[in-house]
Amino acid sequence: MPELPEVETVRRILHERLAGRRITAFAVGRPTFYRLPPASALKTLIGESIKGFSRRGKYLIMEFSSGRDLVLHLGMSGRVTLNSSGPHVRFQFETGNDTVFFHDARRFGRVGCALPKLGPEPGAADGFDAHYLRTILRGRTGPVKALLMDQKLVAGLGNIYATEALFAAGIRPGRAGGSLTCDETERLVKSCIDVLRRGVELGGSTLNDESFLDPLGRPGRNQDYVSVYGRKMGSCGHALKATRKPIGGRTSLYCPNCQK
DNA sequence: ACGAGTACCTGGCAGC
DNA sequence: TGCTGCCAGGTACTCG
Numbered sequence: 001m002p003e004l005p006e007v008e009t010v011r012r013i014l015h016e017r018l019a020g021r022r023i024t025a026f027a028v029g030r031p032t033f034y035r036l037p038p039a040s041a042l043k044t045l046i047g048e049s050i051k052g053f054s055r056r057g058k059y060l061i062m063e064f065s066s067g068r069d070l071v072l073h074l075g076m077s078g079r080v081t082l083n084s085s086g087p088h089v090r091f092q093f094e095t096g097n098d099t100v101f102f103h104d105a106r107r108f109g110r111v112g113c114a115l116p117k118l119g120p121e122p123g124a125a126d127g128f129d130a131h132y133l134r135t136i137l138r139g140r141t142g143p144v145k146a147l148l149m150d151q152k153l154v155a156g157l158g159n160i161y162a163t164e165a166l167f168a169a170g171i172r173p174g175r176a177g178g179s180l181t182c183d184e185t186e187r188l189v190k191s192c193i194d195v196l197r198r199g200v201e202l203g204g205s206t207l208n209d210e211s212f213l214d215p216l217g218r219p220g221r222n223q224d225y226v227s228v229y230g231r232k233m234g235s236c237g238h239a240l241k242a243t244r245k246p247i248g249g250r251t252s253l254y255c256p257n258c259q260k
Numbered sequence: 261a262c263g264a265g266t267a268c269c270t271g272g273c274a275g276c
Numbered sequence: 277t278g279c280t281g282c283c284a285g286g287t288a289c290t291c292g
Binding site: 003073074077108149151158248250251 | 283284285286287288
């Protein structure tokens with residue numbers, strides 16, 4: 001499922017390939033997302049020139065020279081492909097010699113949505129530091145993993161990277177946010193930045209069947225460096241456990257030996 | 261303000 | 277083999 005590194009991988013490829021191009025056609029598939037601008041609104045993008053692609057958290061932003069933006073969220077099964085169609089195409093557009101397809105089997109993706117309020121991004125010069133993390137965790141009784149995945153507090157982390165960051169910092173996912181020591185908070189800041197940076201450098205994570213592929217159909221390489229997520233044994237050599245209660249509605253893995 | 265729960269959706273897979 | 281039913285997960289919503 002696309003988190004910050006996967007979305008950034010998509011952004012880089014689309015930007016490099018499509019910046020400066022003009023939209024010549026736009027088509028909407030069926031059934032579409034339950035939230036998508038009407039086809040008539042999308043059709044008004046025909047003739048617009050693509051200034052480039054930017055990103056905020058997990059949101060991909062298509063910027064036009066006219067000043068208009070189209071905000072895209074890939075949900076958990078969204079994919080963008082260049083010149084390669086397939087099932088579950090929700091919309092597509094043509095520009096130059098390329099056709100860009102937006103696929104989404106589970107239809108959790110969104111298009112044209114307004115960018116919501118998002119927290120700072122780990123690794124960006126954005127204010128995500130130990131002071132900030134201490135401030136948002138102070139007094140919180142909810143599990144630290146749920147807080148890390150709350151996009152209003154921290155932008156970009158989903159289940160995979162939050163799981164990995166907590167493992168790297170030696171902190172159990174179910175710990176109350178407010179229970180972290182200063183030392184743990186500092187370790188967690190560093191590990192969030194590290195796991196996301198490595199994910200971006202390696203072109204995202206392509207786990208077994210939850211296959212992320214970039215717009216050119218290439219898998220990421222970060223899965224070879226995943227320590228916990230989707231594994232039975234951690235990279236530390238210990239058997240992993242799932243938290244008794246799901247966190248934020250999803251199962252959470254940790255190493256009972258290395259994470260306190 | 262906070263935390264917990266649920267709807268949204270469907271491919272894939274475990275279990276019978 | 278073929279069926280059922282459950283699980284995965286990001287966001288937005290409701291409820292206490």
